Amino acid sequence: MLFRSDQVKTVELxxxxxxxxxxxxxxxxxxxRMMAGNVExxxxxxxxxxxxLLAAKLLNQVxxxxxxxxxAKHEDERVALEAAGIHATFNYYSEVGKGFAxxxxxxxxxxxxxxxxx
Numbered sequence: 001m002l003f004r005s006d007q008v009k010t011v012e013l014x015x016x017x018x019x020x021x022x023x024x025x026x027x028x029x030x031x032x033r034m035m036a037g038n039v040e041x042x043x044x045x046x047x048x049x050x051x052x053l054l055a056a057k058l059l060n061q062v063x064x065x066x067x068x069x070x071x072a073k074h075e076d077e078r079v080a081l082e083a084a085g086i087h088a089t090f091n092y093y094s095e096v097g098k099g100f101a102x103x104x105x106x107x108x109x110x111x112x113x114x115x116x117x118x
Contacts, residue, residue: 025055031062044070044086049077056084 005024013020023030025046034042042059044052052070059068069088072078078089 031058040066
């Protein structure tokens with residue numbers, strides 16, 4: 001299930017037969033409603049580091065005991081998220097760099113680089 005704070009985007013995604021709920025991860029009531037279900041894993045992909053830290057704090061306040069993952073843009077953010085109780089972090093720039101390098105390496109090893117460049 002997906003959660004969006006933008007009602008227009010929620011409607012668009014529902015038209016594509018996706019299960020989407022409108023809500024704001026920065027509001028305590030949102031997490032209280034979420035805890036009514038059997039939630040075992042929460043992945044935070046929020047716009048700012050501060051939003052992720054606030055969500056972690058709110059999840060702690062509602063007594064969430066499941067696994068929490070979050071995206072960090074920099075190493076210091078990753079460390080802060082883990083200190084705030086996030087179990088798994090994804091360093092966006094580090095992982096994007098690794099993925100990009102693997103992709104280009106595959107293209108070169110497949111001989112596609114000459115075809116693309118030529």
